[in-house]
Amino acid sequence: MKQLHYVCQEQELRPGDRRIIRVGKKSIGVFNIHGKYYALLNVCPHQFAPLCQGTLGGYCPPSDVGEFRLEREGEIIRCPWHGWEFDVKTGRSIFNPHQVKTARYPIHVGSNDEANEAGSPEVETFPVELKDRSIFVEL
Numbered sequence: 001m002k003q004l005h006y007v008c009q010e011q012e013l014r015p016g017d018r019r020i021i022r023v024g025k026k027s028i029g030v031f032n033i034h035g036k037y038y039a040l041l042n043v044c045p046h047q048f049a050p051l052c053q054g055t056l057g058g059y060c061p062p063s064d065v066g067e068f069r070l071e072r073e074g075e076i077i078r079c080p081w082h083g084w085e086f087d088v089k090t091g092r093s094i095f096n097p098h099q100v101k102t103a104r105y106p107i108h109v110g111s112n113d114e115a116n117e118a119g120s121p122e123v124e125t126f127p128v129e130l131k132d133r134s135i136f137v138e139l
């Protein structure tokens with residue numbers, strides 16, 4: 001059965017930020033990309049580097065000679081060991097998106113009470129103001 005696991009308070013993960021958390025034996029990277037949250041397994045499928053510790057940037061799509069376009073700035077993570085690039089939103093690699101990818105996980109944003117009502121007894125609770133919302137990863 002899948003459960004929700006606490007990541008952090010929403011205000012602690014600003015656009016461009018990331019958190020790396022451990023859930024059991026898994027290391028998970030949680031990202032805020034332009035105000036939306038994404039979670040990836042922190043393992044590169046090449047040689048198992050901690051992918052989510054890589055740099056975030058954009059990528060250059062195919063273009064004409066002499067033309068240079070950088071797109072999707074802040075959405076592409078570059079593996080710290082050998083530079084393979086992955087789309088944080090999908091977990092798919094840039095160079096072979098259908099075969100080379102890392103696992104991604106759903107994110108939920110809500111109160112701790114809502115997470116507990118969803119049947120996740122492992123969620124720790126923290127004293128928060130009513131306006132605060134928490135980020136949870138589901139796996």
Ligand code: FES
Nearest residue numbers: 044046047079082
């Ligand atoms: S381990 Fe990630 S590119 Fe080699």
